[in-house]
Amino acid sequence: MYEGIVQELIDELGRLPGVGPKSAQRIAFHIVQTASYDPTRLSEVLAEVRDKVHFCARCGNIAEQELCVICRDPRRDPATICVVEEAKDVAAIERTREFRGLYHVLGGAISPIDGIGPDDLRIAQLVRRLADASVTEVIVATDPNLEGEATATYLTRLLVQPGLRVTRLASGLPVGGDLEYADEVTLGRAFEGRRVVDA
Amino acid sequence: MYRDDVVVLRTHKLGEADRIVTMLSRQHGKIRAVAKGVRRTASRFGARLEPFMVADVQCYIGRSLDIVQQAESIGAYGADIVDDYGRYTAATAMVEAADRLTDHEAGLQHYLLLVGALRSLARAEHAPGLTLDSYLLRALAIAGWAPSFSACAVTGVSGPHSHFVAQLGGIVSDAAAPPGAPRLDPDVIELLGALLSGNWTTAEASDERERAQASGVVAAYTQYHLERALRSLEHVDRTPA
Ligand SMILES: [Zn+2]
Numbered sequence: 001m002y003e004g005i006v007q008e009l010i011d012e013l014g015r016l017p018g019v020g021p022k023s024a025q026r027i028a029f030h031i032v033q034t035a036s037y038d039p040t041r042l043s044e045v046l047a048e049v050r051d052k053v054h055f056c057a058r059c060g061n062i063a064e065q066e067l068c069v070i071c072r073d074p075r076r077d078p079a080t081i082c083v084v085e086e087a088k089d090v091a092a093i094e095r096t097r098e099f100r101g102l103y104h105v106l107g108g109a110i111s112p113i114d115g116i117g118p119d120d121l122r123i124a125q126l127v128r129r130l131a132d133a134s135v136t137e138v139i140v141a142t143d144p145n146l147e148g149e150a151t152a153t154y155l156t157r158l159l160v161q162p163g164l165r166v167t168r169l170a171s172g173l174p175v176g177g178d179l180e181y182a183d184e185v186t187l188g189r190a191f192e193g194r195r196v197v198d199a
Numbered sequence: 200m201y202r203d204d205v206v207v208l209r210t211h212k213l214g215e216a217d218r219i220v221t222m223l224s225r226q227h228g229k230i231r232a233v234a235k236g237v238r239r240t241a242s243r244f245g246a247r248l249e250p251f252m253v254a255d256v257q258c259y260i261g262r263s264l265d266i267v268q269q270a271e272s273i274g275a276y277g278a279d280i281v282d283d284y285g286r287y288t289a290a291t292a293m294v295e296a297a298d299r300l301t302d303h304e305a306g307l308q309h310y311l312l313l314v315g316a317l318r319s320l321a322r323a324e325h326a327p328g329l330t331l332d333s334y335l336l337r338a339l340a341i342a343g344w345a346p347s348f349s350a351c352a353v354t355g356v357s358g359p360h361s362h363f364v365a366q367l368g369g370i371v372s373d374a375a376a377p378p379g380a381p382r383l384d385p386d387v388i389e390l391l392g393a394l395l396s397g398n399w400t401t402a403e404a405s406d407e408r409e410r411a412q413a414s415g416v417v418a419a420y421t422q423y424h425l426e427r428a429l430r431s432l433e434h435v436d437r438t439p440a
């Protein structure tokens with residue numbers, strides 16, 4: 001334990017994901033000891049991000065305006081929607097440069113044991129987007145693990161209808177992992193080799 | 200270090216790429232151990248430590264949590280279970296019940312019952328809802344709470360009786376039933392008895408209405424003994440295939 005405010009800083013940093021007690025202490029001491037380090041910019045950005053960033057009204061991706069930068073881009077193909085669990089999966093797929101359509105972020109995966117059912121995800125919003133007949137393909141890109149696969153099964157049963165192709169990423173992704181950890185090449189191949197699924 | 204056959208009940212994310220895996224084992228009861236790097240898509244564990252999987256694992260005994268060192272698949276039921284939403288939701292309720300009913304001293308019977316039920320689900324032997332209800336009744340029986348569906352649970356007088364009271368242990372005679380205790384149809388009682396004893400010919404002959412009523416009874420009985428409801432139970436999809 002350290003005196004007052006230093007310990008408070010360590011505690012606050014330690015509450016962030018991926019920051020263990022040792023890292024929290026190292027960051028805190030860097031801020032305290034390094035005379036040349038000016039924390040003003042960091043504190044401004046932290047305040048700003050909370051104030052300005054929210055979720056895209058259409059796709060659920062993070063956005064600084066009502067719509068995210070992808071939904072606002074007229075060069076994106078509105079006929080294809082790629083469904084992912086989290087906004088960070090959008091970033092992972094964007095890095096592959098394989099996909100030119102739009103996204104839909106569910107906000108997680110169906111996990112009844114954690115009390116998360118279909119109604120707790122942005123599935124109704126997805127169904128509403130598909131009422132517009134201009135969408136011809138939905139690519140389900142949930143995580144290649146159990147909850148992700150189960151969510152894909154549920155979506156397939158719900159969405160398959162005449163005039164709409166529902167596809168799933170190719171099984172080049174080893175099952176068990178999180179989508180965000182797939183490297184660009186593997187993920188790119190999984191996109192190219194996606195297959196049509198039926199209910 | 201120890202080695203055992205396990206069925207994976209659930210997993211929790213830990214740190215950047217690890218998971219805590221909760222497993223029910225053949226000889227060591229319920230185990231919690233860390234699987235390092237398992238969320239990376241190139242993990243050597245692959246899907247072998249996902250829920251519903253049966254595996255032969257080797258673990259180090261760690262200071263706070265044990266660490267999974269090796270895992271070989273024995274029964275890869277996950278893929279066939281997640282292929283059908285009804286099967287997935289039934290399997291989820293089963294592993295949640297197993298997690299709540301067992302501890303590090305859990306015996307072999309719990310392990311065998313769960314593995315058998317998951318295998319049956321994966322092979323689509325019965326309607327998923329029936330497999331789930333049968334599992335719950337039998338798991339509660341192993342835990343020492345076998346319900347009675349023929350003789351009166353209070354007086355032991357042989358049936359048929361029609362009142363069901365979870366707090367009294369199942370079906371009770373008119374004399375033993377508290378005022379306002381609900382009555383069940385004889386067909387529903389027969390179905391419940393069949394699910395408990397594993398009489399699948401009788402269970403399969405039931406209709407949707409009887410199954411729905413029996414599920415309600417099983418849910419009430421489970422909730423009474425577990426003290427709070429299983430979170431998964433309300434999400435179980437019983438849409439007939
Ligand atoms: Zn958007």
